[in-house]
Amino acid sequence: MRLLFIEDAIRLRKTVARALTRLGHAVDEASSAEEGAQLAELAAYDAVILDIMLPGQSGLELLATWRRQQVETPVLLLTALDSVEDRVRGLVTGADDYLIKPFAIVELAARLEALVRRRHGKPDSRLQVGPLEIDFAARSVSRLGNPITLTAREFALLECLARHPGQIFSREQIEARLYSETDSPLSNAVDAAVYSLRKKLSPPGTPALIHTRRGLGYVLDPDASSPSSSS
Amino acid sequence: MTSLLTRLTLALCVAAAVLLPAGGCLIYFTAERLLLRNFDAVLAAKADALVTTSEMERGRLEIDLEVQEFAGFGSAAGGDYFEFRTPAGNLLARSPSLRRDRLPSLPGPLTRKPLNGYLTLPDGRPGRALWLAVPVKSRDQPDGASLVELGVASDSTALGETLHTLALVVAGTAAAGMLVGLMVLRSVVRRSLRPVSDLAREVQEIPVDDPARTLDATTLPAELAPVGRRVNDLLVRAREAIERERRFSSHAAHELRTPLAELRAILELLASWPEERTPEQFDEAQKVLRSLEQLLQKLTLLSRAEAGRQPVHLETVDPTALGEEAVERFRAAAEARELTLVLKSGAGALQSDPVIWDAIANNLLENAVSHAPGGATITIESTPNQLAVSNPAPGLTIADLPHMMERFWKKTPRHAEGEEIISHSGLGLSLVAIYARLLGTEATVDLQPGGILTIRVPWSRTA
Numbered sequence: 051m052r053l054l055f056i057e058d059a060i061r062l063r064k065t066v067a068r069a070l071t072r073l074g075h076a077v078d079e080a081s082s083a084e085e086g087a088q089l090a091e092l093a094a095y096d097a098v099i100l101d102i103m104l105p106g107q108s109g110l111e112l113l114a115t116w117r118r119q120q121v122e123t124p125v126l127l128l129t130a131l132d133s134v135e136d137r138v139r140g141l142v143t144g145a146d147d148y149l150i151k152p153f154a155i156v157e158l159a160a161r162l163e164a165l166v167r168r169r170h171g172k173p174d175s176r177l178q179v180g181p182l183e184i185d186f187a188a189r190s191v192s193r194l195g196n197p198i199t200l201t202a203r204e205f206a207l208l209e210c211l212a213r214h215p216g217q218i219f220s221r222e223q224i225e226a227r228l229y230s231e232t233d234s235p236l237s238n239a240v241d242a243a244v245y246s247l248r249k250k251l252s253p254p255g256t257p258a259l260i261h262t263r264r265g266l267g268y269v270l271d272p273d274a275s276s277p278s279s280s281s
Numbered sequence: 282m283t284s285l286l287t288r289l290t291l292a293l294c295v296a297a298a299v300l301l302p303a304g305g306c307l308i309y310f311t312a313e314r315l316l317l318r319n320f321d322a323v324l325a326a327k328a329d330a331l332v333t334t335s336e337m338e339r340g341r342l343e344i345d346l347e348v349q350e351f352a353g354f355g356s357a358a359g360g361d362y363f364e365f366r367t368p369a370g371n372l373l374a375r376s377p378s379l380r381r382d383r384l385p386s387l388p389g390p391l392t393r394k395p396l397n398g399y400l401t402l403p404d405g406r407p408g409r410a411l412w413l414a415v416p417v418k419s420r421d422q423p424d425g426a427s428l429v430e431l432g433v434a435s436d437s438t439a440l441g442e443t444l445h446t447l448a449l450v451v452a453g454t455a456a457a458g459m460l461v462g463l464m465v466l467r468s469v470v471r472r473s474l475r476p477v478s479d480l481a482r483e484v485q486e487i488p489v490d491d492p493a494r495t496l497d498a499t500t501l502p503a504e505l506a507p508v509g510r511r512v513n514d515l516l517v518r519a520r521e522a523i524e525r526e527r528r529f530s531s532h533a534a535h536e537l538r539t540p541l542a543e544l545r546a547i548l549e550l551l552a553s554w555p556e557e558r559t560p561e562q563f564d565e566a567q568k569v570l571r572s573l574e575q576l577l578q579k580l581t582l583l584s585r586a587e588a589g590r591q592p593v594h595l596e597t598v599d600p601t602a603l604g605e606e607a608v609e610r611f612r613a614a615a616e617a618r619e620l621t622l623v624l625k626s627g628a629g630a631l632q633s634d635p636v637i638w639d640a641i642a643n644n645l646l647e648n649a650v651s652h653a654p655g656g657a658t659i660t661i662e663s664t665p666n667q668l669a670v671s672n673p674a675p676g677l678t679i680a681d682l683p684h685m686m687e688r689f690w691k692k693t694p695r696h697a698e699g700e701e702i703i704s705h706s707g708l709g710l711s712l713v714a715i716y717a718r719l720l721g722t723e724a725t726v727d728l729q730p731g732g733i734l735t736i737r738v739p740w741s742r743t744a
Contacts, residue, residue, distance in 0.1 A: 059542075061543045068550060068557070069549060103535050130537075130539055132538075151539055151541065152541040152546075153542060
């Protein structure tokens with residue numbers, strides 16, 4: 051997932067972003083609402099983690115602005131304010147979820163995952179795509195019951211393609227989903243990741259699941275023939 | 282608890298129960314006195330007529346029979362009686378209405394002043410009589426007058442009946458007045474107390490934890506208007522206090538929860554990914570712990586000072602020396618942010634507690650070094666008259682000044698990314714305020730038009 055984390059506590063922001071990156075997400079960081087708003091205009095995020103008490107404009111004010119502008123990106127409020135009134139205020143303003151500090155990073159990741167699933171209308175964390183069974187909550191994948199071990203980056207790529215089977219994703223689109231603004235991937239990083247994932251998902255002798263559409267990008271489609279598949 | 286309505290009703294009922302019978306008695310006895318005075322005046326007039334028309338001759342009293350008839354003494358049916366007797370009690374003459382009876386005497390010696398009183402007439406009816414000693418014309422005496430005793434009486438049945446009727450009317454009126462009063466009084470009192478009830482209801486409807494409403498004191502009666510105004514004043518103060526409490530709670534939550542979240546995130550990172558177990562990550566965890574320690578230490582100091590458990594030992598101190606020591610303590614931290622510390626000292630000494638003085642100076646300098654923009658100049662004035670720290674504060678506004686001494690209040694930090702913040706807890710100025718009070722003074726905050734913030738602690742105990 052491509053995430054935006056707006057938090058003014060530098061150490062917290064960097065540590066959580068680091069952990070989320072370790073979990074395979076691309077995380078962009080902002081220390082103020084104004085900076086976060088700018089980043090949100092430049093990239094499409096799967097979800098936003100938003101602190102309420104920010105310098106200058108508050109997180110709630112930014113959230114209200116987004117909702118007025120019909121920005122529907124799921125927003126998880128991350129805050130030290132724990133009263134019922136604070137939580138209600140956040141949810142009424144348009145937040146999709148609310149997490150109180152201190153929190154477990156795995157819970158944060160799970161809630162973000164759930165937010166994105168809800169946004170795509172899939173309440174179940176598991177997804178069946180052809181012979182693949184993907185569990186986004188457990189971050190596991192198996193082919194016909196055989197577990198497949200993926201790196202965080204590979205899982206993020208699979209998640210990107212599997213959530214929209216049959217849809218072609220350009221290199222740029224995949225890059226935007228896999229890497230944050232501060233990452234500097236090599237020019238063939240996406241191709242390398244696709245090659246690696248394709249090999250793991252389709253061992254020799256089994257039909258390919260990820261197909262290359264020359265000049266267009268990549269698609270996960272278990273039903274498609276792959277005359278043009280190549281590494 | 283007895284209601285005001287019940288208490289007032291009871292009090293008014295008691296007053297009515299006392300005043301109505303008392304008023305009735307007053308009316309009755311006044312009327313009785315007037316009626317008796319009239320009755321006695323008639324008896325006196327009859328006595329005068331008898332005396333004027335009577336004459337003693339050879340030991341016998343002769344009375345003009347016409348007057349006797351005119352005065353109504355002719356028969357018992359008229360109800361009037363008289364009797365003349367000698368001072369020795371020998372009968373001289375009596376009205377025919379007495380037939381063979383004697384007119385009863387009244388107790389007491391007779392004089393020329395009439396003696397009036399009730400008696401029972403010979404026929405058994407109640408009567409009222411007038412007795413007096415009176416001289417009548419006499420041919421037997423050389424001076425032409427003989428002293429005799431005259432008694433005049435009349436039937437007082439009608440008078441008694443009148444007084445009885447009056448007593449009944451007065452008692453009935455008082456009783457009826459009390460009954461009607463009981464019925465009317467409560468509603469009258471209730472109506473009179475309605476503004477008080479309305480005020481009580483309005484006050485009761487104000488939420489305790491959110492006194493956003495105030496009373497409309499303009500519609501209250503004159504007696505309650507001051508109460509309404511004072512309640513409004515208290516509500517405003519309560520609202521401000523609640524706002525302060527809310528700000529404190531949210532800031533406290535932020536200041537305590539954020540480092541905890543940082544620590545937890547770091548530990549999770551270290552536990553989940555062994556390659557993250559670098560000296561830098563452990564150092565980060567240590568920094569979080571240190572900041573939490575400092576926060577708790579300051580909260581403890583605040584709590585101790587507020588509870589009056591911070592001892593104050595006054596002695597003669599040298600503000601110049603103390604100022605130099607304080608500045609030296611922050612020299613390195615200031616240089617790290619390219620800040621210039623300028624100490625202005627003044628000769629002389631003052632009476633102060635050096636420990637508390639140091640604590641105030643430390644917190645003021647910590648605040649200045651932490652918040653002043655990089656490259657700025659911080660001026661410390663340490664004299665026998667005051668300790669003042671000034672620094673540029675471009676982010677502050679006049680509206681921020683009243684909050685600066687509140688616990689955990691802080692204008693959001695504007696440090697460069699990655700810059701280490703020196704113990705930025707938001708408690709330092711609260712400590713300055715409370716320490717200043719321990720030394721018998723008040724810390725003040727001033728923001729000059731150029732954006733120069735000065736926090737000043739004036740001293741009054743020069744040595």
